[in-house]
Amino acid sequence: MPFKHQLTSLGLLVLRVAIGCLMLVHGLQKISNFETLKTQFPDPLGMGNQLSLMSAIGAEAGCSVLLILGLGTRLAAIPLAFTMMVAFFIVHAKDPWNVKELACAYLFIYITLILTGPGSFSLDHLWTKRKSSSPN
Structure with missing residues (x-):
């Protein structure tokens, strides 16, 4: 694997794990406060x-775990x-920018991952690599 490709994949790994962990915290907070929040x-x-x-x-808990693993990333x-x-x-929508800025940042990161995929350091890559090397 060329060095540039390795760096790109490493960058995608760091992005996936970091953003996955950050969003997972939001999901876990919602889980732990479910009874209060449900109404x-x-x-x-x-x-x-x-x-x-x-x-x-x-989305915030389940899909974040998948992002961290690089499984079904897109x-x-x-x-x-x-x-x-x-x-x-x-x-x-009617809140000031500083309130909705975080949602916007997350949105663009997710769009980036949809477009790029997870990179080579992911379960997705291992699966497709194994699938393409298995005899048909």
Whole structure:
């Protein structure tokens, strides 16, 4: 593997693990406060407070673990990007920039991962490498 490709993959690994861990904290906070949040969580899409909370937890906790592992990376980044779009454009639409800035930053990182994929240091890469080297 060329050195430039290794550096790119290392950068994607650092990005995936860092952003995955940071967002995982948000999901774990929602899990630990589920009983309190289930009746007061924002319902921007009209699904109900509890289902909105569960959807956010699924993205923020579940998909973040997948990002960290580099497993189904592009697919895992889609619910995360959608959650951040809802947060940025709907939930915090009327808030000042400093309130919605974090959602915007996360959104662009997820879009980047959707476009680039996880890099070579990922379970996705191991899977495709193994799949392409197995006899058919």
